[in-house]
Every structure is written in C-alpha cells, then in structure tokens.
C-alpha cells in the first residue's frame with residue numbers, strides 16, 4: 001500500500017480525484033461509480049501526516065540551530081517560514097492519506113441480497 005496516493009474504491013477500483021477526496025467526509029460513504037458502500041478513513045492518515053510534519057520540522061530546526069552560530073532575527077523568521085511551509089505542505093497532502101475501506105455488509109443486508117438473487121433467478125426463465 002502506497003503511503004501517499006489518492007484513495008481508490010475497494011469495489012470497482014475508481015480513483016477519486018484530489019478535490020473529491022478533499023471534500024469527502026469520514027464515515028460510511030457510497031461509491032459515486034458503483035454505488036457500493038465503503039468507509040472513509042481519515043484519522044489514521046491525518047495523525048501520521050501531523051507527526052511526520054512535526055518530526056521533520058523539529059529535526060530541521062535542530063540542524064539549523066546547531067549549524068548556524070547564533071541565530072539572527074531574519075534567520076529566525078526564515079526558519080519559522082520554513083516550518084509554516086512544511087505544515088502547509090502537510091495540509092495539502094492530507095487528501096493523499098485518505099483511505100477507503102471495504103464496509104462489511106451487515107447480516108440483514110447479506111440476507112437481502114441472497115433473497116433478491118433467488119427472486120431474480122426464479123423470476124426469469
């Protein structure tokens with residue numbers, strides 16, 4: 001599984017676009033293509049992305065602070081801007097961490113589809 005990629009419908013394999021993913025809400029959803037159900041999982045990806053941004057920023061700041069002898073005010077501002085840019089990049093990449101998970105059909109739904117199948121088979125021919 002790729003860490004950063006647009007989510008794919010687990011049923012029909014339709015790749016959702018960046019804007020579709022950015023606007024989708026987490027929880028149970030229906031595929032716009034095959035109308036089958038899946039669950040939108042955002043929290044795990046968001047948590048991973050936030051921790052990655054924080055870790056990268058802290059390491060980067062430490063490297064800059066240790067290599068530069070005495071931080072000037074413009075230098076400090078540049079560092080802050082770099083941290084803000086990292087955070088913004090992380091937010092922009094958030095839709096790439098969204099995952100669609102196949103929703104397990106409930107017992108009632110399973111029974112329903114089985115009944116429909118037998119009705120269809122019996123009705124025709």
Ligand SMILES: [Zn+2]
Pocket residue numbers: 009010011012013014031032033034035036
């Ligand atoms: Zn689909």
